[in-house]
Amino acid sequence: MRMSGPPLNGKEGKMMTELLKRANEIKDELVSWRRTIHQNPELGLELPQTSAFVQKQLDEMGISYTTIVNGSGVLAQLGPKEGKCFMLRSDMDALPIQEETGLPFASCNAGKMHACGHDLHTAILLGAAKLLKERESELRGPVKLLFQPGEEIFAGGKACVEEGVLENPKVEAAFAMHVSPQVPTGIIATGIEAMSSVYGFKIEIEGKGGHGSTPNVCIDPINVGVHIHLALQELISRECTPLSHTALTTGQFQAGDVPNVIPQRCVMSGTLRTFDPKVTAFMIQRINEVVPAVAATYRATATVTELYNVPAVLCNKELNEFFTSAIQEAEPQVKFVHSMHAMGSEDFAFISEQIPSSYFALGCAVVEPSKAVGPHNPKTVFDENCLPLGAAGYAAAALSWSKANN
Numbered sequence: 001m002r003m004s005g006p007p008l009n010g011k012e013g014k015m016m017t018e019l020l021k022r023a024n025e026i027k028d029e030l031v032s033w034r035r036t037i038h039q040n041p042e043l044g045l046e047l048p049q050t051s052a053f054v055q056k057q058l059d060e061m062g063i064s065y066t067t068i069v070n071g072s073g074v075l076a077q078l079g080p081k082e083g084k085c086f087m088l089r090s091d092m093d094a095l096p097i098q099e100e101t102g103l104p105f106a107s108c109n110a111g112k113m114h115a116c117g118h119d120l121h122t123a124i125l126l127g128a129a130k131l132l133k134e135r136e137s138e139l140r141g142p143v144k145l146l147f148q149p150g151e152e153i154f155a156g157g158k159a160c161v162e163e164g165v166l167e168n169p170k171v172e173a174a175f176a177m178h179v180s181p182q183v184p185t186g187i188i189a190t191g192i193e194a195m196s197s198v199y200g201f202k203i204e205i206e207g208k209g210g211h212g213s214t215p216n217v218c219i220d221p222i223n224v225g226v227h228i229h230l231a232l233q234e235l236i237s238r239e240c241t242p243l244s245h246t247a248l249t250t251g252q253f254q255a256g257d258v259p260n261v262i263p264q265r266c267v268m269s270g271t272l273r274t275f276d277p278k279v280t281a282f283m284i285q286r287i288n289e290v291v292p293a294v295a296a297t298y299r300a301t302a303t304v305t306e307l308y309n310v311p312a313v314l315c316n317k318e319l320n321e322f323f324t325s326a327i328q329e330a331e332p333q334v335k336f337v338h339s340m341h342a343m344g345s346e347d348f349a350f351i352s353e354q355i356p357s358s359y360f361a362l363g364c365a366v367v368e369p370s371k372a373v374g375p376h377n378p379k380t381v382f383d384e385n386c387l388p389l390g391a392a393g394y395a396a397a398a399l400s401w402s403k404a405n406n
Contacts, residue, residue, distance in 0.1 A: 016329035017329070017332070019131055019395050020331050020388065022131060023127060023131060023389070023392040026388075026391075031384050034119050038103075038105055041095075041107050041109050041112040043153075044150050044155070045069055045072055045149050045153070045155055045156060045159065047072040047093060050072075050149075055074060057126050058076055062133065063076050063133055063145075064076065068163050069159045069160060069163065074147040075146055075147075078132055078139065079139030081169070082141070083142060083406040084172045084406050085169040085171050086141065086143050086401045087144040087146055088128060088174070089125075089148060089176040090121035090148065091121055091148045091149070091348075093118055094116075095114070098111050098113065099115070100378035116376060117180075117375060120364070120382055121390075124387060125145055125391075127395075128145070129145055131391060131392065132395050138402075140403055140405075141405065143398045150347075151347050154310045160350075161350050161351060172356070172405065173316075173319060173356045174351050174356075175358050175397045175398075176358075176360075177393065178346070178360075178361055179362050179386060179390070181380055182365060183364070185389070187337060187363040188327065188337075188361065189340040190324060190340055190360050191315065193275045193314060194314070194340050194342065195348075196273040196345055198271050198272070198308070199271065199284055199309050200306070200308045200309075201269065201271075201306060202269040202304070203268040203302055204267050205228070205267070207262070207265060208262075208300075211260065212259070212260040212262055213260075218262040219300050221266035221300055222263065223298060224302070225255065228268065228291055228295065228302065229250050231290050231291075232248055232290065235283060236248050239282075240283070244274060244275075245275055247271075247272075248271070249271050251269060253266070253267075253268050254266065269307065273343050277312075291303075310345055312345075312349060313346050314352060314353075315357060315358045315359055322404070323401075326400035327392075327397065330396035331389055331392060331393065331396075334389065362390050364384075
């Protein structure tokens with residue numbers, strides 16, 4: 001597979017710059033798509049309205065597709081049937097957050113919000129679909145477009161792979177981008193270790209409940225949980241090398257209903273994040289050793305349950321360089337920074353662990369980045385000027401890869 005090559009010739013370079021011009025011509029359509037999706041957020045693996053909206057746009061473009069993951073995902077394909085296959089991917093699900101942006105196109109679904117930018121991702125991939133359909137004769141191999149559900153719950157990427165999105169035809173390489181409201185519009189970030197792995201766990205502690213006035217005859221699961229939390233933090237400070245880039249967070253701690261009763265049980269849950277599979281395996285082993293041991297010290301019992309285990313998004317260096325060059329040809333004004341190394345996680349990892357892949361961050365800050373609100377916040381906003389840049393970038397990546405590898 002040819003990951004990189006010489007600069008594009010004059011004709012190809014002109015074609016790339018024309019992609020951005022055309023993307024800007026359809027900007028109003030991109031914005032309309034994004035706002036429609038933003039107003040109708042859906043969660044997890046249940047995206048019937050979002051999927052139907054995507055299907056409608058693809059029908060109007062004359063692009064064939066199949067539905068996947070119980071109809072909530074869409075896999076489109078264009079270009080010739082023969083040749084090496086390339087895939088673009090965008091996620092579509094929202095978050096269980098009550099929106100507080102005050103935007104005129106704010107969420108119409110109570111308690112649900114596109115606070116991570118997946119509405120932009122979907123609009124960008126639809127825009128790329130339109131650009132590629134208009135230049136379909138220039139594709140030398142098939143290109144798949146994956147509109148994926150369930151990224152926020154780390155279930156969609158795995159489900160799509162299990163349903164065969166990387167087969168028939170076999171996908172040789174993949175590309176995805178994620179908008180970043182803390183990076184200025186016009187900047188794209190790249191990196192090799194792009195996103196960390198994430199291991200989600202739940203700890204259930206069983207104690208002995210009773211009246212708050214008699215702690216001596218009880219086994220307080222809250223006290224046990226506090227000691228487990230501290231013990232897990234010490235795994236980071238004393239058993240992991242500082243160079244490992246490891247983070248362990250207890251994000252939930254639930255116990256008791258009233259102030260004067262020692263509860264019977266306590267439930268904790270959290271995440272472990274790292275870039276090294278060996279560190280992940282070691283830490284999972286230690287979590288499963290430490291938790292029951294600490295509980296036993298205080299006469300309680302505790303069990304650990306895995307919630308999910310997602311690998312890191314590790315990008316192919318040559319592919320990163322190739323896509324950087326291709327997008328730069330289409331968007332000369334875009335600045336690239338090669339410093340993406342985020343402790344956040346992404347289930348695009350289930351694709352990148354199977355085939356050579358790249359994953360970039362597309363800047364879309366509305367205000368000065370230092371004042372910007374990050375994703376997963378009820379006040380998060382995104383600069384829609386990034387939409388043409390994203391659509392043209394996707395299309396440039398697909399066209400360039402197809403021509404270089406077929």
